[in-house]
Amino acid sequence: MTSDPVFPLAAPVLTTEPDGFSLVLSGKLVLTHSAAAPCLFVGQGQERMEMYRGNFDIEDYVVERVALRHAAISGDVIDLSPSPSEPARLRLRVEGAALRFEALDPAINRLWLRVQAEAGEHVWGGGEQMSYFDMRGRRFPLWISEPGVGRDKTRELTFKADVAGRAGGDYYHTNYPQPTYLSSRRYALHVETPAYSVFDFRHEAFHEIEVWAVPERIEFFDASDFEGLVEQLSTRFGRQPPLPDWVYGGAIIGLKDGEKSFERLECIRAAGAAVSGLWCEDWVGLRHTSFGARLFWDWQANETRYPALRQRIAELRGEGIRFLGYVNPYLCADGPLFPKAEAAGYFARDAEGKTALVDFGEFDCGVVDFTNPAAADWFAEEVIGRNMLDFGLSGWMADFGEYLPVNVQLANGVDAKLMHNPWPTLWAEVNARAVASRGMTGEALFFMRAGFTGVGAHCPLLWGGDQSVDFSRHDGLVTVISGALSSGLLGNAYHHSDIGGYTSLFGNIRTPELIMRWAEMAAFTAVMRTHEGNRPRDNLQIDGDEAVLSHFARMTRLYVHLAPYLRSLSDEAVQRGLPVQRPLFLHFPGDRATYAIQDSYLYGRDLLVAPVWREGETSREVYLPEGADWEHVWSGERYEGGATIPVEAPLGRPPVFIRQGSVWMDLFRTLATL
Template sequence: MKLRNTLCLALIGTLFSFKQPAIKNYQKLEDGVLVRLEKPANGQPKIVKVRVVGDNIIQVSATPVEKFSEEASLMVLEDKTKKTDWQYQEKGKTLVLNTKALRVEVGAENGAVTFFDKSGKVLLQENNAGKQAFAPVTFGTTQSYQLKKAFNVDKDEAFYGLGQHQAGLMNYRGWQVDLTQYNSVAVVPFLVSSKNYGILWDNNSITKFGDVRPYQQLSKLKLYGKDQKAGGLTATYAFDKKTGKAPIVRQESEISYEFLEDQNKYPTGYSLEGGLMTWEGFIESDATGDHRFEMPSSGYVKVWIDNKLLLDRWREAWNPGMSVFKAPLQKGKKHSFKMEWNPDGNVSYLALRFLTPQPAQDLNTVAFSSEAGDKMDYYFVHGKNMDEVVSGYRELTGKAQVMPKWAMGFWQSRERYKTQQELLEVVKEFRKRQIPLDNIVQDWSYWKEDQWGSQEFDGTRFPDPKGMINEVHANNAKIMISTWPKFYEGIDAYKKFDQKGLLYKTSINEQIRDWIGKGYVSTFYDAFNPEGRKMFWDLISEKLYKMGIDAWWQDASEPDILSNSSIAHRKALMNPTYLGPADKYFNAYVLQHNKGIYEGQRGTNPNDRVFILTRSAFGGLQRYGAATWSGDIASTFEEMGRQIPAGLNFSLSGLPYWTTDIGGFFVENKYDRGTMTPEVQEEWRELNTRWYQYGTFTPLYRAHGQFPFREVYNIAPENHKAYQAIVYYNKLRYRLMPYIYSLTGQVYHKNGTIMRPLVMDFGTDKNVLNIGDQFMFGPSLLVNPVYEAKATSRKLYLPANTGWYSLYDGSYQKGGQQITAAAPYERMPLFVKEGSILPFGPELQYTTEKPAETITLYVYGGKDASFELYEDENTNYNYEQGKFATIPITYNEASKTLTVGKRQGEFNGMLLKRTFNVVFVQPGKAKALAFDAKPDATIAYSGSASSVKLK
């Protein structure tokens, strides 16, 4: 009997081992798992899908309905034919997916996902507790959902990327980042963590990241006037002194003049022109801790809390910028408050909002929150370092091309050249003065006043545009031209687009006039419509490309149909799109617009590298031959300082080509009204000098802005140190072209990043997590811009675990220390990382003037070093078919041996022989940068490996 019972139990056990899985609500897929939540709470998903995209990339999707939307992603171009090995197992009520690089756990009951590295360390964990993921919303007749997803993160984790934001933040931890396209805000919903992972939030609508609680109006605080009266701050509206009018004084609980629609909120009879407004009194919170404030503003603004100046900035009246600051407030305590605003125009913008301290339970969470979507989609990307994370982003969204070599040289631009003669004279003057130049830019309004969108030159000012373009080319320069997706009502191009139903018509129906002349009614075309994209390319191809235009400047690509209109009105102005409501696709316009130009040009002339400069960005933009500039920024030292973290976070977003208007775009009255005083003129020259120094080491090097004219010879005379410093850095940029163009090659071939936040290369050094005003330019150069007026030194940090050489004199210092570096007017502190090889080429007037037959290799010893020299045919796409060459160069510290390795690859016109002059710099044996210095060794190179010993 006992034996029979034992056998029965064994049989039952065997049968049990073959029964259906204990978890019944999931389905194993070829590339992942799909979980159906049995009893989802209100607002929670019904289905969660986790896909293995690659060893280090996982897609998580969720939907509140029974079936996933099949709408294709605009950002992601994933190759779904690619197969990745992965394993699957059940672990209690958890589904476990393993790849070579990751372990992913999915809760079978709630669909919550946790990501681990292979050692078992948690990288990121969804926080689904009590969080409504899907909230139904209706746009017209279209049903959709507001989306939210929170994550648990480490207490010391830092966050970067998300495009270009100009509030001065490097690390977004603890802040809210508003992902809304705007002039000077470029949205890329790709987040990068200091723990070497990224999240691509695949959503096209307006989104917030971080602490996504809504900002509150000041009225949510207890407010007191300066007389201690409760109910509001004392608001004083002082008139221009010339009027002799007494100020208007009233008590106010909100400051909200943010949009055009708010301009009627000022006191009756009040004129902004020449006015000055102050808000004074006390603020009291019901919470203790850091309160964060958000302020979109234009004009001159100062804010004090507890008599501490927290903000002091100027921004042009017609284009407000965002500022953030924080102040510690104590519950129940009155804190003194004062804000002073000089609008600096007859229309200006200002608002102030706040967030209370995050609740304790949310301090280690971050979230994404989007206005619209039919499903929730994000991609988790992991890497051993941030370069691998960026590479994963490009694997998902497309490679960035090798830009044409000329684009890596200097570009000269103005707010616009008003005539053909003006433009040509600038090119001639550069050549006459022997100042390197590769590209001249024709900005807007080259058309007749009432013909915006025609893409036709005004014949009275540009009598022979084809001849002008030919003459630019004859002077060995390229020409870029500005085109907008904008059309004046009634012009021929407008009629053609309108007949096809390819225009947004709200602004036409509302008869909104722009600021040109008497004011003209206009609208934009629908770039989401493939027929619209084709028609736009056909238009600029016929009118401009056939004449020889080399590159495209795509302005207002947010799209900026009506500047400073409320967000709700901006969405109404682009409704409906070809794909659906603008609410769902608002951030993606720039991607589709530039897609049409890229595909159009490559279809028209497959052998000509596309180059686009656009004022906005979005996930995947890099695949369309596009770069981004930082918009219509102000000409101040403070604004220059904000450019640095803006550009670095843009680079970490996976888009490698970025630039800023050297000198800033719009200037204060003291610079452009009448004659500058001598003191102000010197201030202007210093500002431009410092900005040129910084701009030399951004991926794209270009000067642009309104009057005063931005050509170096219009900034200062030849004998002035401003002129001399600007020309010095211009020529240094061209000397570095073998280095810079090699970095450009790495962007495509190795998914490289040119302008590198310190956290990319020194992430184990916790001192660099918040540094946003220093960066690496390529692997070797530490760039330290000077952005304070009259500074002759600046404090900076030399990252740890390596040594650093001054580029200028070769002196050596150990890393891991804060120093005060000399920064005389003429020079910005530049350091070279120990164990670097810097190739310098010949002096050039333009990038392709002559081949680099002689390259000076500066070898910085102390550690092993390597660099790969890259060359191709400069302006075509043959490199995509393997027509390029690389030369590996290595230095071995132990043997003091430099090896120029065997050349790999070939291309038409390749230089077969060249000379390498080697200059060896070591700790204790400084050598100044001098291109005519006697080399320590010389290598005659013909493609085979060659080595020399260095002493």
């Protein structure tokens, strides 16, 4: 759990009323309570949680839900009870910009809070939300899990994934939930709790927050504009270091073809692609499963698959190309690191006190217990420090973090149900500690898909997870835009995705069009990175088609051309916490037409990017925010803001617009010449 905020914030004003109270934040009513309309409910629930390969089946039986209608107020302390004749069950304290909670009844394990809402209000945040950027009108459980395959219960793909492995997702499933939201009323709210929680935005008059514990506190953030809110939230949850200088040299090419990866890299470069890194997940070796080729989860170089790898890494570095690998917080039971960790007592344990084994899909692993300081230190120093950084790696995918079982025993004695959500933050901290120990913060780049409150203080780069290799509305290309925008508002400045998607199941495979459209979007993000996917041999790769490779190479040159601008955005992220990819309303708060747009974004302040995300389309409609004039990058045609315009968008010319008056006009206009 994170510590109390240490920066000054506007404190809510508590007003006592005849039969209750209200809480006002800079003139905005956020809580109102009376006997007839209480805002707080408490009770008890009995949950059932079953995990299968990172997917959870969760049910709750509510034993009791009682309205706390009576409020006894003394100064900034509020004692709440069901009636004046019954004992208080919950105590609230107004402390600065937060409400602190104390259970006076130890039986309470459920709490519901109703926050005032307004008609026409919009809400964003919730961590990394892939389906709906504007969360108003829907209910969002906040629990870390696999995001699911398909994520749309009406699709055949999702149905098949459910039947085959209970792996079909829904709109709210995410690798990175966070109980924080921003409102169009220009305030933000954060629930400080590790427990399962729910944000329910379906009611017009109030937002209901449900927590399966009594939260430590609820924090309020207030600003006159959205930029100020993002600055506050990024300060609260932690800001990332600047992007490493080497990243600006081009794309990170993901290949997992053993030593053949080096030959293929040379062919990609010969085609004119600008390359900054070679990312080989399979540096640790492979195993083959029904899901596809999987990595061998024992974190050290596999000399059989990559002979003389240390020398190869040094040679690449001499050419200005960094080498990246892969790691996750688990150790396979059939690998050499497992017995070492088990002998030292570094694994989470089962009910019998033995090493808890988790099925990851045809192989079992132990969960390294990061609540044990010795285990966290060992993993940071021996595994990441010596086996990876000292070996020459400049970065890696720090995968998973979602799989902490809820029935294991941990060294810190805390119920695993209360450690499950914070687990990715602990995992990020282990990686960051290893990087810092080598003096490589801001130089080594690891990226994560899992997250929770505070992950931004440790993780330098998010990635959008395992999208399907398609154009689908809830699991394809367009979802990573929503993920970038929602997580960016909470202080995660850098976001990127697997170019071409990852998950290929039930005959769903990449098309040339998909890869090219994804690359067009990626050229206008913080990092360009390719991925071969879970079934590399069944799916088209960037070097498997001449037209695809030529198109991809050009997109990398666009990315490199914009490097001076991206550097300025990285500087701004460090100084102010503003994300690289921004919702349109961040800089156009007066234009309410921008509040629900999630398929286009501002790349910094001065470029508007509207990727083509529907299959077969060669044009699309784009809304240009009111308050600026815009210039189409490819044609030079100018438009007045405040209107939706049709834009021709053949392959190679994604809709991109320059804000008139930008100091970067000359740089942007020369994009059309590349």
